[in-house]
Amino acid sequence: MSALCLAQLGSYTVGGRTVRIEGQAAHKVALSAGLEIDYDPNGRFWIEQAYVQYFVPQTRRLELPLVLIHGGGLTGSVWETTPDGRPGWLHDFLAAGVAVHIVDNVERGRAGFCALPGEWDGAPIVRSEEESWSLYRFGDAAGYARREPYPGQRFPVAHLDELTRRTVPRWPATVSAQRRALVALIERLGACIVLGHSQGGGFAIELAAARPDLVRAAVALEPHGNFSSIGAVPLDRLPLLAVFGDYVEQSAAWRDLDAKAQRSLEAWRSAGGDAQVLRLGQHGLPGHSHMMMMDEGSGRIATLIVEWLADVTDARSA
């Protein structure tokens, strides 16, 4: 890769709340070193914060910072090196002159999770490689055993293990906490652009719909979520780009999710927003999966998104 010169590089946490644990009995905990320690579970703790790592290139093409929101069962690492070792969208956006703030949302990655008793409902669930294979539309379920993808599929299936190693547990009941942390993030950042993938795409749409005073454009990669907040605030031509890959017709789950996403775009337009759909397969970029930021040719999708962002943010500041 050619050199990337950064004006800033750092991280912060945002949102969350304190919890005080009292009256629990201290107890012995056996460490695997063979040592027993006294563990006092009482005291003051923070939970439900998000972690954000940011990179600001020295040469900027877009004035506004771009918030990147990962999907369910994943972390901010999805934007980094692709499973087959190519530079990911973090690199592509920086090289294009875009400042990025990469979120590890509540419970994921460096944000940590809540291990305190009585705070979060339910146990964490994990996505198996088989579920990823089908849900991310790499191929049909029968093809998993032979790692035989759909014809023309661009996800690097020979490196599926690396994606599986980046898959992390999730709690079913933290969506509200994640949403709160994201609102705290954009309130801290001020005017910004948001881009989210899958569950994160749903959050990107919700965030923009709730706070068009802060979000100046939104990009949603195959979003899903709860879009009921669209329309609470007039959207005044707020630009939204929804990006979809191929093989949607092969998946019953995705036919439903796609239809639901289209209805959210209709709601967006009804609220006065400007929603555009980019079906990659109809724009000379066939074969993309749900994990389009990791697919071969991922850099070309990043370029299309930056071009769109430059157009719509220029148009609005003009």
Added chain:
Amino acid sequence: MSALCLAQLGSYTVGGRTVRIEGQAAHKVALSAGLEIDYDPNGRFWIEQAYVQYFVPQTRRLELPLVLIHGGGLTGSVWETTPDGRPGWLHDFLAAGVAVHIVDNVERGRAGFCALPGEWDGAPIVRSEEESWSLYRFGDAAGYARREPYPGQRFPVAHLDELTRRTVPRWPATVSAQRRALVALIERLGACIVLGHSQGGGFAIELAAARPDLVRAAVALEPHGNFSSIGAVPLDRLPLLAVFGDYVEQSAAWRDLDAKAQRSLEAWRSAGGDAQVLRLGQHGLPGHSHMMMMDEGSGRIATLIVEWLADVTDARSA
């Protein structure tokens, strides 16, 4: 900050193992969106990998990459922006021309944790802010309520919350898995330098003692751990720098840990290695805590370490 130009920026995972879950019943899981999903807990999963994020500056002072290993209950975020918002050691090392590979070890941060039944013993434990206050030697226990640190203390106690938000749960029984992931990491990297903090300092010493064919120098910040492996392999003048802050005498726990660390340095020397002790307070840098990479004046410690590394790695390649 002045601009940092990077020749490379990326991430990878390393180590770990696959687990196959079979014969478990699928069940409904209620998402907080009000939606019930069918969750199939069976399939193929990866656990016990480490996540590594790397940054290679365009201008190099040290030829060898530096592996940074966080302490217990923490992640690779400890090397980033300090709690009071100053550039951290990641920035300092890059500006000094050192390529860094920042680990999130097994179970922490972006490495994810194992949520599969029957794999890991015990429940995760979390460090309270009160425990951090005492264990990191910010002040005595009685001073916590008023956030009144030891006189001259350099940790930014007004920003203690930010450290608490970066504190994550840990499992008691994963030390062996963490050690295996670190060995896999240095086997992937080849010749390297390791720097670890606290539990990570113990790992740095163990790694270097076990694999002096790969580790060319080690830095341990107030290390603790199991040092029984020192001496299994001749250390042939392998350089080790152990760095300590102040207020050790005020803490019974740290008097013990310090004495144990000194015995590990004796063992290092007996095995033929070259061990040096840097007590910051005796070198014009008083007031440092266990979290020296976050303290005011942290940059001066980074500079001392880079100077030492440049000296010992030059001397060995000469």
